[in-house]
Each structure stands twice: as structure tokens, then as C-alpha cells.
Amino acid sequence: MKSAVGTLNTYSWTLIFSDFKEITKARLALSVVFSSIAGYFLGAYQIEWTSVLMLAIGGYCMVGASNAYNQVIEKDLDALMSRTANRPVPSGRMSSATALTIAVIMTLLGIGILYLLNPKTAMFGAIAIFLYTSVYTPLKTVTPLSVFVGAIPGAIPFMLGWVAATNDFGIEPGTLFMIQFFWQFPHFWALAWMLDEDYKKAGFKMLPTGKKDKGTVVQIIMYTVWMIIISVIPVLGITGRLQLSLAGGIIIFLMGMAMLVFAMLLFEKRNNATARKLMLASVIYISLMQVVYVADKYISQIWI
CATH class of the missing domain: 1.20.120 (Four Helix Bundle (Hemerythrin (Met), subunit A))
Structure with a gap:
């Protein structure tokens, strides 16, 4: 019995971790973190590894939050597409409230960590979240120009690393x-x-x-x-x-x-x-x- 319970718990935690990766789009978020760190290395006079770690965590939180907000907003549309129907929210494995809570926590955590690097980095991170969720996402069903809007927050990470390293734009x-x-x-x-x-x-x-x-x-x-x-x-x-x-x-x-x-x-x-x-x-x-x-x-x- 204990073995069965342990197996069930392991399965549950594995599923939770898998859904967290899906709701934050971990692969995309990590590629964004990579871009930010590259920008940091280009801008830094001297590498401070604590700052690199903060940039990585803060950057992941910002991207993860954006993706979570997006999946809450588009849950009904995601359910219509083969590519996205099995995502945590449209599939029913995660409630919209839970996904929204994750998004809010990651927003606050991400902005807070980036602010500790410098205010400009936090500002650009917040702008990226706002444009992605409040402008790009609703425009996707309205006009192809949404891609141009979405390209703005998508282009911020590479430069964000430089700003994190220099506090200058x-x-x-x-x-x-x-x-x-x-x-x-x-x-x-x-x-x-x-x-x-x-x-x-x-x-x-x-x-x-x-x-x-x-x-x-x-x-x-x-x-x-x-x-x-x-x-x-x-x-x-x-x-x-x-x-x-x-x-x-x-x-x-x-x-x-x-x-x-x-x-x-x-x-x-x-x-x-x-x-x-x-x-x-x-x-x-x-x-x-x-x-x-x-x-x-x-x-x-x-x-x-």
C-alpha cells in the first residue's frame, strides 16, 4: 500500500511539474533567458555571477508569467486547436484561477528580482509583460499586425541583459x-x-x-x-x-x-x-x- 501511495505521489508531482513547464512554456522561457545572459555578457565590464543568476530567475519569471496570462486569456481558443488543446488550462488539468495565481506570483517575483538589478531592467520586463498580454494577445484574432506588436516584447530579452549589466539604455x-x-x-x-x-x-x-x-x-x-x-x-x-x-x-x-x-x-x-x-x-x-x-x-x- 505504501509503495502504491508513493508511486501515486511521485506521479502527481511529475504531472504538476510537467504542467508548470507547460503553463510557463519552459523551453521558450529558457531560450529567452539564454538571450538575456548573452546580452549581459556583452554589456558587462566584469561578470557578477550573482547578477547573472538574478537575471536568469527574473527573466524566466517574466516570460513564464506572460505565457501563463496568455493561456488563461486564450483557454477557449486553445481548446479549438490540436497543438494547444492538451495544455493544462483548456484540458481542465489546471483551473484558470490557479494559472492566474501562478502568473501574478511570477510577475511580482520577476519584477522584484529585476528591480534589485536596477529599475530600468524591471521597467523593460514589465513593459514586455504588458505588451504581450494586453496588446499582442487580444490582437491575434483581429489583425496580422499583432505580430509586429508581439515582436516588441519578443525583442526585449537580448537588450535586457545589456541594461541589467550597465543600468543604461x-x-x-x-x-x-x-x-x-x-x-x-x-x-x-x-x-x-x-x-x-x-x-x-x-x-x-x-x-x-x-x-x-x-x-x-x-x-x-x-x-x-x-x-x-x-x-x-x-x-x-x-x-x-x-x-x-x-x-x-x-x-x-x-x-x-x-x-x-x-x-x-x-x-x-x-x-x-x-x-x-x-x-x-x-x-x-x-x-x-x-x-x-x-x-x-x-x-x-x-x-x-
Whole structure:
């Protein structure tokens, strides 16, 4: 009997932990934390590991809160889509009140921790939550322009790390913001292309033209080009302390061109398989780009 109870308790805690990861979208939240830490390493004169830990915890809380609010607001729409029907709230495993409580606690905890780093970091974190839940989320069923609004909070994490390290907002974090801002359009529209049929069940208007057509892919290509341009601008030495060596710039340019090739293939084939390849290429690009920026900074310091 004790063994059976112990097994049941273990199963319960496993399910609770699994639902917590789902309600906060743990994989997405961790990728955001990665971006924030990369921004911190770029901005910091000296690494303070306590600050890095606070940024990681605070950043996870902010993203987790945003996702929890989103799933409470969209619970009825999530139930209509195959991709989201089994989420904790629409499936009935977690009540809306519980999810909302998690969101509020994580909001307060996240803002509090980021405020201890500096007020500007907390302010940008709070702005990200507000825009994601109060503007982007309700606009998704109204207009494809919701993607542009959603790209703002989505672009904050990379620059947030710099602000956390410096307590300053200038051209450097502004450039980091623009890189991730432009990156989101090819990334998200590739994802929206794959999920278009599912999104339409809930009435979400996510593709720029409303259709999986050449017009949508032309915009994907356009934003990919802008992403590449912004990503290599620091090579010119016009972005303050945010510097990029010629070698680093060439590496990032080639990575961006590889992503552009997948965008061009989508223009040619216009199918879900190619959209998936572009989406995966975009994930690889943003992660490696941040690694190259950080590695380039510290390798350049060694050689100076």
C-alpha cells in the first residue's frame, strides 16, 4: 500500500511539474533567458555571477508569467486547436484561477528580482509583460499586425541583459533589440505557415497576407535581409561599445545568408516541410549569433 501511495505521489508531482513547464512554456522561457545572459555578457565590464543568476530567475519569471496570462486569456481558443488543446488550462488539468495565481506570483517575483538589478531592467520586463498580454494577445484574432506588436516584447530579452549589466539604455542595447526584432518575423511567419490551418480554427490572423502565398514569403525574405544587415552593423564601429570584429561579422553574415537560402526555398516550394526548415534555421541562427557576439568580444579583449 505504501509503495502504491508513493508511486501515486511521485506521479502527481511529475504531472504538476510537467504542467508548470507547460503553463510557463519552459523551453521558450529558457531560450529567452539564454538571450538575456548573452546580452549581459556583452554589456558587462566584469561578470557578477550573482547578477547573472538574478537575471536568469527574473527573466524566466517574466516570460513564464506572460505565457501563463496568455493561456488563461486564450483557454477557449486553445481548446479549438490540436497543438494547444492538451495544455493544462483548456484540458481542465489546471483551473484558470490557479494559472492566474501562478502568473501574478511570477510577475511580482520577476519584477522584484529585476528591480534589485536596477529599475530600468524591471521597467523593460514589465513593459514586455504588458505588451504581450494586453496588446499582442487580444490582437491575434483581429489583425496580422499583432505580430509586429508581439515582436516588441519578443525583442526585449537580448537588450535586457545589456541594461541589467550597465543600468543604461543607448545605441548598444538598441542595436541588440533591433537584431532580435527583425529576426522574429521570418522565424514566426515560418512557424505560422506550418500551423496556419490550426491557427484558423481559433480565428488567429498570423500570416501577413492572411495566406500561404508568395506575398507572405516576400515579406519573410525582406525581414531576413534586414536582420542580416542589422546583425553585422557593429562591424562598422558605429554602435558604441557593441563591437564586432571583421571575422565575427563574416561568420554572422554567412549564417544569415544560410537562413536567407531557406527563405528563398520557401518562395520556390511554398510547403510546410520547407517552412519547418526555415524555422529551425532561424532558431540555430539566433542562438549561434549570440554565441559569436559574446565569443568575439572576449577573444578580441585577449588580443588587444
